[in-house]
Amino acid sequence: MNSRVALQQYKKVNRESEVAHANSHRLVQLLLAGALTRIAEAKGQYQRGEHAAFGESLGKTIGIITGLQSSLDLEKGGDIAGNLDGLYDYMIRTLLKVHAEKSTEPLSEVAGLLAEIKSAWDAIGPEVAVPA
DSSP states (O other), X not given: OOHHHHHHHHHHHHHHHHHHTOOHHHHHHHHHHHHHHHHHHHHHHHHXXXXXXXXXXXXXXXXXXHHHHHTOOHHHHHHHHHHHHHHHHXXXXXXXXXXXXXXXXXXXXXXXXXXXXHHHHXXXXXXXXOOO
């Protein structure tokens, strides 16, 4: 086994362990970070012409955002949840424009929006976060 494969396996086990022990606040942080990572991968893949890998990364990003959106409690979350629901919907529609526009600009736009949400989420300290 080469060192690159070993490192990837270690990272996968580490991620799975972190997810298994995370509370809901931490899970959202992990999902937001994962979406940002997938967008960065997709940008590089798009620019290198790696169409299959790009499609996979884009699909994973959309899947993560869809998961975040479906976890919203629109009744209890009020305006904030409603606004996030609309924003997540906008992000998904924007990501679907990448091929049509033949540009990575939609990826950058969504990454910027996700980074803002993640920054706000990260500002919620663990002492305020609701336990799982």
